[in-house]
Amino acid sequence: MDYQNRAGSKFGGGGVASQSATNADRRERLRRLALETIDLDKDPYFFKNHVGSFECRLCLTVHQNDGSYLAHTQGRKHQTNLARRAAREQKEGRDREGVLPGMGQTVQVRKNLVKIGRPGYKITKVRHPLTRQSGLLFQLLYPQINPGNEPKVRFMSAYEQRVEDPDKSYQYLVLAAEPYETVAFKLQAREIDRSEDKFWTWFDADNKEFWVQVLFKTERDERYSNVPGLAPFGARR
Numbered sequence: 001m002d003y004q005n006r007a008g009s010k011f012g013g014g015g016v017a018s019q020s021a022t023n024a025d026r027r028e029r030l031r032r033l034a035l036e037t038i039d040l041d042k043d044p045y046f047f048k049n050h051v052g053s054f055e056c057r058l059c060l061t062v063h064q065n066d067g068s069y070l071a072h073t074q075g076r077k078h079q080t081n082l083a084r085r086a087a088r089e090q091k092e093g094r095d096r097e098g099v100l101p102g103m104g105q106t107v108q109v110r111k112n113l114v115k116i117g118r119p120g121y122k123i124t125k126v127r128h129p130l131t132r133q134s135g136l137l138f139q140l141l142y143p144q145i146n147p148g149n150e151p152k153v154r155f156m157s158a159y160e161q162r163v164e165d166p167d168k169s170y171q172y173l174v175l176a177a178e179p180y181e182t183v184a185f186k187l188q189a190r191e192i193d194r195s196e197d198k199f200w201t202w203f204d205a206d207n208k209e210f211w212v213q214v215l216f217k218t219e220r221d222e223r224y225s226n227v228p229g230l231a232p233f234g235a236r237r
């Protein structure tokens with residue numbers, strides 16, 4: 001048996017993978033991650049039919065399993081249809097500003113603040129499978145992004161932005177990619193969990209898709225991160 005090319009060469013070893021092969025691997029890894037975290041019940045277009053296959057009600061396509069459906073939601077056809085629908089709804093004046101389908105009241109997200117040259121996008125409510133932390137997965141489409149560029153992302157407090165009156169109960173997730181308009185999503189001002197597997201971004205250079213996952217710290221973590229030590233129990237007199 002030849003163990004020479006087993007584990008180890010896979011992660012940054014001597015092997016030279018082509019850029020698109022690397023992207024394919026990452027896509028597959030993200031697809032699996034998405035399967036673990038995306039709640040398909042909250043996807044307004046996801047539909048399980050009476051013969052057990054899955055349908056996309058946006059694109060009217062049929063898929064044999066949920067993984068295939070998820071791969072579809074990341075593909076060009078679905079993203080284009082999402083962008084078209086968003087444009088149509090905006091034109092019809094049914095701007096669902098403030099609340100997105102399936103978002104419930106957990107997090108308020110507002111559409112970007114500029115109207116021309118916006119990227120298409122999809123937002124999915126996610127929950128970490130182990131910690132149960134809630135958060136959002138943003139997928140933005142930048143098909144015309146300047147060659148060699150990658151989108152940039154940052155958080156902005158209510159007082160840093162100049163677009164609306166500051167309200168300290170919100171913060172903004174700001175995304176910039178030339179030549180697109182810079183867009184912002186309005187989020188609750190809860191503390192973002194910055195650990196590596198919780199907050200991450202990824203630019204799929206093949207499909208020109210930018211992914212951002214944001215998870216909020218739990219209320220418990222937020223409380224303890226603000227105090228130097230644990231409050232003593234039973235200190236009441």
Ligand SMILES: [Zn+2]
Pocket residue numbers: 045056057058059060061072073077078081
């Ligand atoms: Zn679709």
